[in-house]
Amino acid sequence: METNLIVKPFAELTNSALLALLFARNQVFIVEQGIQENEIDSHDLVAYHVMRFDEKDQIVAYARVYQQPQGVTFGRVLTMKGFRKHGLGRQIVKDAITTAVQKFSQQPLTISAQAYLKNFYQSLGFVPVSSEYLEVGIKHLKMQYAPTNIGEA
Structure with missing residues (x-):
């Protein structure tokens, strides 16, 4: 598209x-x-x-x-x-x-990802840096961008 x-x-x-x-x-x-x-x-x-x-x-x-x-x-x-x-x-x-x-540039990139999207974000180079927590009633986890860990995108 x-x-x-x-x-x-x-x-x-x-x-x-x-x-x-x-x-x-x-x-x-x-x-x-x-x-x-x-x-x-x-x-x-x-x-x-x-x-x-x-x-x-x-x-x-x-x-x-x-x-x-x-x-x-x-x-x-x-x-x-x-x-x-x-x-x-x-x-x-x-x-x-x-x-x-x-x-x-040169600043850490950290996101609050919906937990069910963990594998999606990992495939783009993010790694989990927290356990799951509730945010607006939805399970989330903190993930940090680590481009050396990029899987198949």
Whole structure:
């Protein structure tokens, strides 16, 4: 599937890109996954928003990358329903990794991954660095990027 990659800090987002990413996050995390937490937070203001759009300029995949006191992280990773099973999840995570490395080089990259995606993230070079814990009612674990451990991508 052919998509266009756009990576922008919050201040450079167009109104339509901001609306698209907020709609996508609301649809996936609140409507589909039933998460009862605020979807919008202060990390949006300092994040690089990594978005893939289809040929109709519809957002099909998204992640946000930002710095935190312990290093860099990314989250809010999603692929829109109807566009799943085309490799876009893997692609948007690779895009997020690339963005983290380009914008925040030499800082550790650690994510809070949904536990059921452990093998997926391991195949992209992440290793678990915690036991499972609950976050917004979903099992998660901390994983750190260690590119020397990349499996078959």
